[in-house]
Amino acid sequence: MNYLKLASRNLKRNRKRSIVTILIITLGFTALGTIGGMLANIFSRLKEQAVVNERLGHFSIEKVGFQSDGKMNPEKFLWSKSELEDILKTIRSDNSVTLATPRISINGMISNGTSSTIFLSEGVIPADEKILFKTDIDGRLNHPNLAELSEKNDEIVSISEQLAKNLKVKKGDQMTLLTTTKDGIANANDIVIGEIFNTGNPATNDKFLLSNLSLLQRLYDTDGAMRIAVTIDDLNNIESVQSRLIEALDKKGYKVESQTWNKMSASYEKVKTMFGVIFRVLTVIISVIVLLTVLNTMQMNVNERTKEIGTIRAIGMTKNNVVKLFCIEGLMMGIIGGILGVIALMVVKVILLVLNITFIPPVASIEVPIAILPSPPQMIITFVIFLVVSVLSSFIASRRIVKQKVIDSLRYNN
Numbered sequence: 001m002n003y004l005k006l007a008s009r010n011l012k013r014n015r016k017r018s019i020v021t022i023l024i025i026t027l028g029f030t031a032l033g034t035i036g037g038m039l040a041n042i043f044s045r046l047k048e049q050a051v052v053n054e055r056l057g058h059f060s061i062e063k064v065g066f067q068s069d070g071k072m073n074p075e076k077f078l079w080s081k082s083e084l085e086d087i088l089k090t091i092r093s094d095n096s097v098t099l100a101t102p103r104i105s106i107n108g109m110i111s112n113g114t115s116s117t118i119f120l121s122e123g124v125i126p127a128d129e130k131i132l133f134k135t136d137i138d139g140r141l142n143h144p145n146l147a148e149l150s151e152k153n154d155e156i157v158s159i160s161e162q163l164a165k166n167l168k169v170k171k172g173d174q175m176t177l178l179t180t181t182k183d184g185i186a187n188a189n190d191i192v193i194g195e196i197f198n199t200g201n202p203a204t205n206d207k208f209l210l211s212n213l214s215l216l217q218r219l220y221d222t223d224g225a226m227r228i229a230v231t232i233d234d235l236n237n238i239e240s241v242q243s244r245l246i247e248a249l250d251k252k253g254y255k256v257e258s259q260t261w262n263k264m265s266a267s268y269e270k271v272k273t274m275f276g277v278i279f280r281v282l283t284v285i286i287s288v289i290v291l292l293t294v295l296n297t298m299q300m301n302v303n304e305r306t307k308e309i310g311t312i313r314a315i316g317m318t319k320n321n322v323v324k325l326f327c328i329e330g331l332m333m334g335i336i337g338g339i340l341g342v343i344a345l346m347v348v349k350v351i352l353l354v355l356n357i358t359f360i361p362p363v364a365s366i367e368v369p370i371a372i373l374p375s376p377p378q379m380i381i382t383f384v385i386f387l388v389v390s391v392l393s394s395f396i397a398s399r400r401i402v403k404q405k406v407i408d409s410l411r412y413n414n
Contacts, residue, residue, distance in 0.1 A: 011329060025336075029337060029344075034345065039275050041372060044138045046267070051231075058135075061227065061246075062227040063076075086252065091249075102224075103123060104217060106179050107120050107121070120208050121216060122208075135231050155192055157194060157210060159197075161196055173192070198366050295393040329394060330391050
Protein backbone atom coordinates (compact mmCIF):
# COMPACT_ATOMS: atom_id res chain seq x y z
CA MET A 1 0.00 0.00 0.00
CA ASN A 2 1.34 3.40 -1.00
CA TYR A 3 0.85 5.46 2.18
CA LEU A 4 2.41 8.60 0.69
CA LYS A 5 -0.02 8.56 -2.21
CA LEU A 6 -3.01 8.01 0.09
CA ALA A 7 -1.84 10.74 2.50
CA SER A 8 -1.35 13.17 -0.40
CA ARG A 9 -4.86 12.49 -1.70
CA ASN A 10 -6.35 13.01 1.76
CA LEU A 11 -4.60 16.38 2.10
CA LYS A 12 -5.92 17.44 -1.31
CA ARG A 13 -9.40 16.30 -0.40
CA ASN A 14 -9.41 18.71 2.57
CA ARG A 15 -7.46 21.35 0.65
CA LYS A 16 -8.58 24.49 2.50
CA ARG A 17 -8.07 22.97 5.93
CA SER A 18 -4.67 21.56 4.94
CA ILE A 19 -3.54 24.89 3.49
CA VAL A 20 -4.51 26.78 6.66
CA THR A 21 -2.66 24.24 8.81
CA ILE A 22 0.44 24.40 6.61
CA LEU A 23 0.38 28.20 6.73
CA ILE A 24 0.20 28.10 10.55
CA ILE A 25 3.27 25.85 10.58
CA THR A 26 5.01 28.17 8.11
CA LEU A 27 4.15 31.22 10.19
CA GLY A 28 5.39 29.55 13.39
CA PHE A 29 8.66 28.50 11.76
CA THR A 30 9.18 31.97 10.28
CA ALA A 31 8.44 33.64 13.61
CA LEU A 32 10.91 31.47 15.53
CA GLY A 33 13.49 31.76 12.73
CA THR A 34 13.17 35.55 12.67
CA ILE A 35 13.40 35.93 16.44
CA GLY A 36 16.27 33.43 16.64
CA GLY A 37 18.08 35.11 13.75
CA MET A 38 17.72 38.54 15.32
CA LEU A 39 19.02 37.25 18.65
CA ALA A 40 21.95 35.59 16.85
CA ASN A 41 22.69 38.95 15.22
CA ILE A 42 22.55 40.72 18.61
CA PHE A 43 24.87 38.11 20.14
CA SER A 44 27.23 38.45 17.19
CA ARG A 45 27.31 42.24 17.56
CA LEU A 46 27.95 41.92 21.29
CA LYS A 47 30.76 39.50 20.47
CA GLU A 48 32.17 42.05 18.04
CA GLN A 49 31.83 44.71 20.73
CA ALA A 50 33.82 42.61 23.21
CA VAL A 51 36.50 41.09 20.96
CA VAL A 52 37.19 44.10 18.74
CA ASN A 53 35.70 47.32 20.10
CA GLU A 54 36.59 46.61 23.74
CA ARG A 55 39.89 45.17 22.46
CA LEU A 56 39.68 42.02 24.58
CA GLY A 57 40.80 39.68 21.81
CA HIS A 58 39.71 36.04 21.91
CA PHE A 59 41.41 35.52 25.26
CA SER A 60 43.97 37.14 27.53
CA ILE A 61 47.06 35.87 29.28
CA GLU A 62 48.16 37.31 32.61
CA LYS A 63 50.14 36.37 35.69
CA VAL A 64 48.38 33.95 38.03
CA GLY A 65 46.14 35.91 40.40
CA PHE A 66 45.56 38.87 38.09
CA GLN A 67 41.89 38.03 37.56
CA SER A 68 41.14 38.02 41.30
CA ASP A 69 43.53 40.70 42.60
CA GLY A 70 44.65 42.62 39.51
CA LYS A 71 42.18 45.47 39.86
CA MET A 72 43.27 46.32 43.39
CA ASN A 73 46.99 45.66 43.05
CA PRO A 74 47.90 45.76 39.34
CA GLU A 75 51.54 46.61 40.05
CA LYS A 76 52.08 43.09 41.43
CA PHE A 77 51.24 41.53 38.08
CA LEU A 78 53.47 43.52 35.73
CA TRP A 79 55.86 41.71 33.42
CA SER A 80 59.26 43.29 32.83
CA LYS A 81 60.42 44.17 29.32
CA SER A 82 62.55 41.04 28.96
CA GLU A 83 59.79 38.79 30.30
CA LEU A 84 57.24 40.39 27.98
CA GLU A 85 59.44 39.92 24.92
CA ASP A 86 60.07 36.25 25.78
CA ILE A 87 56.38 35.55 26.46
CA LEU A 88 55.27 37.27 23.25
CA LYS A 89 57.84 35.28 21.26
CA THR A 90 56.50 32.02 22.74
CA ILE A 91 52.86 32.91 22.06
CA ARG A 92 53.51 34.12 18.51
CA SER A 93 55.36 30.89 17.68
CA ASP A 94 52.06 29.00 17.86
CA ASN A 95 50.66 28.60 14.34
CA SER A 96 47.07 29.16 15.53
CA VAL A 97 47.82 32.64 16.94
CA THR A 98 47.01 35.54 14.61
CA LEU A 99 47.76 38.34 17.10
CA ALA A 100 49.45 38.67 20.47
CA THR A 101 49.66 42.22 21.73
CA PRO A 102 50.56 43.69 25.16
CA ARG A 103 48.14 45.79 27.16
CA ILE A 104 48.25 48.24 30.05
CA SER A 105 45.14 49.63 31.74
CA ILE A 106 45.26 52.61 34.12
CA ASN A 107 42.86 55.14 35.61
CA GLY A 108 43.18 58.61 37.03
CA MET A 109 41.99 62.16 36.48
CA ILE A 110 41.77 64.06 33.21
CA SER A 111 41.64 67.87 33.17
CA ASN A 112 40.93 70.50 30.54
CA GLY A 113 42.37 73.23 32.78
CA THR A 114 39.12 74.30 34.41
CA SER A 115 37.35 71.02 35.21
CA SER A 116 38.39 67.45 35.87
CA THR A 117 36.85 63.99 35.87
CA ILE A 118 37.94 60.37 36.12
CA PHE A 119 39.20 58.42 33.12
CA LEU A 120 39.95 54.81 32.21
CA SER A 121 42.59 54.18 29.60
CA GLU A 122 43.81 51.20 27.61
CA GLY A 123 47.32 51.28 26.18
CA VAL A 124 47.65 49.63 22.77
CA ILE A 125 50.09 49.31 19.90
CA PRO A 126 48.59 51.08 16.83
CA ALA A 127 49.98 48.55 14.32
CA ASP A 128 48.41 45.67 16.26
CA GLU A 129 45.07 47.49 16.36
CA LYS A 130 44.87 47.33 12.56
CA ILE A 131 45.24 43.54 12.75
CA LEU A 132 42.65 43.26 15.52
CA PHE A 133 40.11 45.20 13.46
CA LYS A 134 40.36 42.53 10.74
CA THR A 135 39.42 39.69 13.10
CA ASP A 136 36.73 37.40 11.71
CA ILE A 137 33.51 37.83 13.70
CA ASP A 138 30.90 35.49 12.20
CA GLY A 139 32.00 36.30 8.67
CA ARG A 140 32.59 40.02 9.20
CA LEU A 141 36.26 40.75 8.58
CA ASN A 142 36.36 44.55 8.49
CA HIS A 143 34.88 46.32 11.48
CA PRO A 144 34.34 50.05 11.90
CA ASN A 145 37.57 51.43 13.31
CA LEU A 146 36.17 53.45 16.18
CA ALA A 147 39.49 55.14 16.93
CA GLU A 148 42.86 55.28 15.24
CA LEU A 149 46.03 56.33 17.04
CA SER A 150 49.12 58.04 15.69
CA GLU A 151 52.16 55.80 15.43
CA LYS A 152 54.54 58.80 15.42
CA ASN A 153 53.22 60.88 18.31
CA ASP A 154 52.10 58.88 21.36
CA GLU A 155 50.74 61.99 23.08
CA ILE A 156 47.77 62.05 20.67
CA VAL A 157 44.96 60.06 22.23
CA SER A 158 41.41 59.12 21.23
CA ILE A 159 38.70 60.15 23.66
CA SER A 160 35.21 58.74 24.15
CA GLU A 161 32.28 60.79 22.88
CA GLN A 162 30.42 61.41 26.13
CA LEU A 163 33.65 62.24 27.98
CA ALA A 164 34.45 64.86 25.33
CA LYS A 165 30.97 66.37 25.77
CA ASN A 166 31.31 66.41 29.55
CA LEU A 167 34.64 68.25 29.34
CA LYS A 168 33.54 70.39 26.39
CA VAL A 169 36.63 69.57 24.33
CA LYS A 170 37.17 68.95 20.62
CA LYS A 171 39.79 67.47 18.35
CA GLY A 172 43.14 69.25 18.72
CA ASP A 173 42.55 70.50 22.28
CA GLN A 174 45.23 69.92 24.89
CA MET A 175 44.50 68.21 28.20
CA THR A 176 46.37 66.73 31.14
CA LEU A 177 46.30 63.21 32.52
CA LEU A 178 47.05 62.75 36.22
CA THR A 179 47.64 59.27 37.63
CA THR A 180 50.09 57.36 39.82
CA THR A 181 53.03 55.18 38.90
CA LYS A 182 53.33 51.54 39.91
CA ASP A 183 55.09 52.76 43.08
CA GLY A 184 52.24 55.11 44.01
CA ILE A 185 53.99 58.35 42.98
CA ALA A 186 51.89 61.05 41.28
CA ASN A 187 52.64 61.46 37.60
CA ALA A 188 51.18 63.66 34.86
CA ASN A 189 51.43 64.03 31.11
CA ASP A 190 49.99 66.53 28.64
CA ILE A 191 48.01 65.02 25.76
CA VAL A 192 46.35 66.18 22.53
CA ILE A 193 42.84 65.08 21.58
CA GLY A 194 42.92 63.09 18.34
CA GLU A 195 39.72 61.28 17.40
CA ILE A 196 36.48 61.50 19.36
CA PHE A 197 34.59 58.19 19.16
CA ASN A 198 31.71 56.23 20.61
CA THR A 199 32.96 53.17 22.50
CA GLY A 200 29.69 51.36 21.83
CA ASN A 201 29.19 50.77 25.54
CA PRO A 202 27.38 53.34 27.73
CA ALA A 203 29.35 52.13 30.76
CA THR A 204 32.63 53.36 29.25
CA ASN A 205 31.52 56.04 26.80
CA ASP A 206 31.79 58.77 29.45
CA LYS A 207 35.26 57.93 30.76
CA PHE A 208 37.38 56.01 28.24
CA LEU A 209 40.66 57.04 26.61
CA LEU A 210 42.49 55.00 24.00
CA SER A 211 46.22 55.63 24.25
CA ASN A 212 49.50 54.42 22.86
CA LEU A 213 51.10 51.74 25.02
CA SER A 214 54.27 53.82 25.29
CA LEU A 215 52.36 56.77 26.80
CA LEU A 216 50.82 54.64 29.53
CA GLN A 217 54.16 52.96 30.18
CA ARG A 218 55.64 56.40 30.93
CA LEU A 219 52.72 57.33 33.15
CA TYR A 220 52.91 54.03 35.02
CA ASP A 221 56.75 54.06 35.06
CA THR A 222 57.22 50.65 33.48
CA ASP A 223 58.57 49.17 30.26
CA GLY A 224 56.41 46.05 30.52
CA ALA A 225 52.71 45.23 30.42
CA MET A 226 49.88 43.81 32.56
CA ARG A 227 48.35 41.35 30.14
CA ILE A 228 48.47 40.06 26.58
CA ALA A 229 45.45 40.01 24.27
CA VAL A 230 45.45 37.06 21.88
CA THR A 231 43.41 36.25 18.78
CA ILE A 232 43.49 32.92 16.95
CA ASP A 233 42.50 31.66 13.50
CA ASP A 234 39.65 29.42 14.67
CA LEU A 235 37.57 30.34 17.71
CA ASN A 236 36.36 26.74 18.01
CA ASN A 237 39.88 25.75 19.09
CA ILE A 238 40.13 28.37 21.83
CA GLU A 239 40.37 25.91 24.72
CA SER A 240 43.06 23.77 23.11
CA VAL A 241 45.13 26.83 22.12
CA GLN A 242 44.79 28.26 25.64
CA SER A 243 45.96 25.00 27.22
CA ARG A 244 48.84 24.68 24.77
CA LEU A 245 50.11 28.22 25.43
CA ILE A 246 49.76 27.93 29.21
CA GLU A 247 51.71 24.67 29.11
CA ALA A 248 54.43 26.18 26.90
CA LEU A 249 54.81 29.21 29.19
CA ASP A 250 54.77 27.02 32.30
CA LYS A 251 57.75 25.06 30.93
CA LYS A 252 59.62 28.38 30.69
CA GLY A 253 58.83 29.16 34.31
CA TYR A 254 55.98 31.66 33.75
CA LYS A 255 52.95 31.05 35.93
CA VAL A 256 50.05 32.40 33.91
CA GLU A 257 46.28 32.19 33.68
CA SER A 258 43.90 32.85 30.82
CA GLN A 259 40.36 34.14 30.44
CA THR A 260 38.18 34.06 27.32
CA TRP A 261 36.50 37.12 25.81
CA ASN A 262 32.99 36.15 26.94
CA LYS A 263 34.13 35.85 30.56
CA MET A 264 35.93 39.20 30.43
CA SER A 265 32.95 40.97 28.87
CA ALA A 266 30.81 42.62 31.52
CA SER A 267 27.51 42.03 29.75
CA TYR A 268 27.69 39.29 27.09
CA GLU A 269 26.86 36.23 29.21
CA LYS A 270 24.07 38.00 31.13
CA VAL A 271 22.40 39.29 27.97
CA LYS A 272 22.75 35.91 26.23
CA THR A 273 21.26 34.07 29.20
CA MET A 274 18.30 36.47 29.45
CA PHE A 275 17.44 36.33 25.74
CA GLY A 276 18.06 32.58 25.69
CA VAL A 277 15.35 32.08 28.30
CA ILE A 278 12.95 34.35 26.37
CA PHE A 279 13.58 32.45 23.13
CA ARG A 280 13.01 29.06 24.76
CA VAL A 281 9.71 30.26 26.26
CA LEU A 282 8.60 31.56 22.85
CA THR A 283 9.60 28.25 21.26
CA VAL A 284 7.38 26.35 23.70
CA ILE A 285 4.43 28.72 23.19
CA ILE A 286 4.60 28.66 19.37
CA SER A 287 5.12 24.88 19.34
CA VAL A 288 1.99 24.41 21.48
CA ILE A 289 0.01 26.66 19.10
CA VAL A 290 1.18 24.57 16.13
CA LEU A 291 0.38 21.34 18.00
CA LEU A 292 -3.17 22.48 18.81
CA THR A 293 -3.72 23.69 15.23
CA VAL A 294 -2.59 20.42 13.67
CA LEU A 295 -4.49 18.47 16.33
CA ASN A 296 -7.68 20.36 15.51
CA THR A 297 -7.22 19.76 11.78
CA MET A 298 -6.54 16.04 12.21
CA GLN A 299 -9.42 15.69 14.67
CA MET A 300 -11.82 17.15 12.10
CA ASN A 301 -10.38 14.86 9.42
CA VAL A 302 -10.83 11.85 11.67
CA ASN A 303 -14.44 12.74 12.47
CA GLU A 304 -15.30 13.22 8.80
CA ARG A 305 -13.62 9.95 7.82
CA THR A 306 -14.96 7.71 10.60
CA LYS A 307 -16.98 5.52 8.20
CA GLU A 308 -14.05 5.44 5.78
CA ILE A 309 -11.77 4.27 8.58
CA GLY A 310 -14.31 1.61 9.56
CA THR A 311 -14.46 0.44 5.94
CA ILE A 312 -10.69 0.12 5.43
CA ARG A 313 -10.38 -1.66 8.76
CA ALA A 314 -13.19 -4.04 7.73
CA ILE A 315 -11.27 -5.03 4.61
CA GLY A 316 -8.11 -5.79 6.57
CA MET A 317 -6.13 -2.64 7.47
CA THR A 318 -4.75 -2.86 11.01
CA LYS A 319 -5.08 -0.21 13.69
CA ASN A 320 -1.38 0.58 13.48
CA ASN A 321 -1.58 1.14 9.72
CA VAL A 322 -4.49 3.55 10.16
CA VAL A 323 -2.48 5.51 12.71
CA LYS A 324 0.52 5.38 10.38
CA LEU A 325 -1.56 6.88 7.54
CA PHE A 326 -2.64 9.84 9.65
CA CYS A 327 0.89 10.36 11.02
CA ILE A 328 2.23 10.49 7.44
CA GLU A 329 -0.38 13.14 6.63
CA GLY A 330 0.80 15.20 9.61
CA LEU A 331 4.43 14.64 8.63
CA MET A 332 3.76 15.87 5.09
CA MET A 333 2.11 19.03 6.38
CA GLY A 334 5.06 19.60 8.73
CA ILE A 335 7.61 19.15 5.92
CA ILE A 336 5.76 21.44 3.51
CA GLY A 337 5.22 24.06 6.23
CA GLY A 338 8.89 23.89 7.25
CA ILE A 339 10.16 24.29 3.67
CA LEU A 340 7.86 27.25 3.10
CA GLY A 341 9.06 28.64 6.45
CA VAL A 342 12.70 28.51 5.30
CA ILE A 343 11.76 30.37 2.10
CA ALA A 344 9.75 32.96 4.05
CA LEU A 345 12.67 33.44 6.47
CA MET A 346 15.06 34.18 3.59
CA VAL A 347 12.53 36.69 2.21
CA VAL A 348 12.35 38.43 5.61
CA LYS A 349 16.15 38.53 5.73
CA VAL A 350 16.35 40.23 2.32
CA ILE A 351 13.61 42.72 3.24
CA LEU A 352 15.47 43.74 6.42
CA LEU A 353 18.71 44.16 4.46
CA VAL A 354 16.97 46.40 1.92
CA LEU A 355 15.17 48.52 4.54
CA ASN A 356 18.36 48.84 6.64
CA ILE A 357 16.49 49.57 9.87
CA THR A 358 18.78 50.26 12.83
CA PHE A 359 18.39 50.06 16.59
CA ILE A 360 20.51 50.31 19.74
CA PRO A 361 20.91 46.81 21.23
CA PRO A 362 21.07 46.09 24.99
CA VAL A 363 24.12 47.51 26.83
CA ALA A 364 25.25 49.40 23.73
CA SER A 365 25.45 53.05 22.77
CA ILE A 366 25.67 52.88 18.97
CA GLU A 367 23.08 51.86 16.41
CA VAL A 368 23.37 48.57 14.54
CA PRO A 369 21.19 47.30 11.67
CA ILE A 370 18.27 45.01 12.46
CA ALA A 371 19.23 41.86 10.61
CA ILE A 372 18.77 38.11 10.70
CA LEU A 373 21.80 35.90 11.15
CA PRO A 374 20.38 32.46 10.26
CA SER A 375 21.80 29.62 12.31
CA PRO A 376 21.60 26.28 10.42
CA PRO A 377 21.65 24.20 13.65
CA GLN A 378 18.84 26.30 15.13
CA MET A 379 16.80 26.06 11.91
CA ILE A 380 17.25 22.28 11.83
CA ILE A 381 16.19 21.98 15.47
CA THR A 382 13.08 24.13 14.85
CA PHE A 383 12.28 22.09 11.73
CA VAL A 384 12.55 18.84 13.68
CA ILE A 385 10.44 20.21 16.56
CA PHE A 386 7.64 21.15 14.17
CA LEU A 387 7.80 17.75 12.46
CA VAL A 388 7.56 16.00 15.83
CA VAL A 389 4.67 18.27 16.87
CA SER A 390 2.81 17.58 13.59
CA VAL A 391 3.24 13.80 13.86
CA LEU A 392 2.36 13.82 17.56
CA SER A 393 -0.84 15.76 16.89
CA SER A 394 -1.84 13.28 14.17
CA PHE A 395 -1.04 10.36 16.43
CA ILE A 396 -3.18 11.72 19.28
CA ALA A 397 -6.13 12.40 16.97
CA SER A 398 -6.01 9.02 15.23
CA ARG A 399 -5.53 6.88 18.35
CA ARG A 400 -9.03 7.67 19.60
CA ILE A 401 -10.80 6.51 16.46
CA VAL A 402 -8.87 3.26 16.03
CA LYS A 403 -9.93 2.20 19.52
CA GLN A 404 -13.54 2.30 18.34
CA LYS A 405 -15.12 -0.96 17.18
CA VAL A 406 -15.36 -1.40 13.42
CA ILE A 407 -19.15 -1.80 13.52
CA ASP A 408 -19.49 1.44 15.50
CA SER A 409 -17.35 3.26 12.95
CA LEU A 410 -19.51 1.99 10.09
CA ARG A 411 -22.68 3.09 11.89
CA TYR A 412 -21.27 6.57 12.70
CA ASN A 413 -23.20 9.59 11.36
CA ASN A 414 -21.47 13.00 11.08
